[in-house]
Amino acid sequence: MSGNYDFNCNLAQTLNIVEDKWTLLVLHRIFNGKNTYKGLQDALAPIPTNILSKRIKTLEENGLIKAQLYSEHPPRYEYILTEKGMDFRHVFNAIIIWSNKYLDGCNKNVKHEKCEANVEIKYYCKSCNELVEDITIK
Template sequence: MKIQYNLPCNIAQTLNIIGDKWSLLILNQLFDGRETYKEIQDGLEGIPTNLLSERLKSLETNKLIVKKLYQTHPPRYKYILTEMGCDLVDVFNSFILWGEKHLNKCCNTLVHKYCNGKVEHKYYFPNCDSYLEASELCVIQNEKISEV
């Protein structure tokens, strides 16, 4: 993906990596356990094959996924989330929670896997062992900003 945003902002820089059409949905397929090109394609009705290939290469270049050979003749690969890719789970869960609250037609609910109780988002501050409200948070700009 070409760089769209040249701003000193974490959101803009993250969007440069995963903000293009289909990338988040491809990552979501991987979170859902689909690993092969065919499984991902089948889960994303309407994605052109050339675009899926391009997005998978971009996600690999950006170290969110790795490609592993699982069959040699013909060569077939599976796609696996890296640790960096797996770290997006909280972002995906936040999308689900936001959707539960704001979408007219909510397709998913985030629940505890053992008791099915609904989940709510909290910010934990370990320095004082307490939970904070979003209104108690602020974003500060780091003094040393590397080149964007």
């Protein structure tokens, strides 16, 4: 990847992991069940194989996925999301909701399973047990 942001900022440190156009797509495909190298390669065509390998390695090194052996002869691995990787679903959902609001050609929605209505993002205070509108970043 092109380089690291070397300052103490949540967004900058996250971008050090997911800064290029492929990393989030690889993680999202694993989240959606394309969890073998071949499955990822097919789902993300035309991703170059060296780029796919590097992105998988980056995600593993940063603890978002782990490789799990599923065939010994020949050795084959599937990629499993860790808890840290699973928490990225909130990022994906926020991107999907935002893109549906502002971009043309987006065809996915985040739906409530029970009634199939679109959902929106709200913030919840764990201390007060309340939904909040007045948030600040400190």
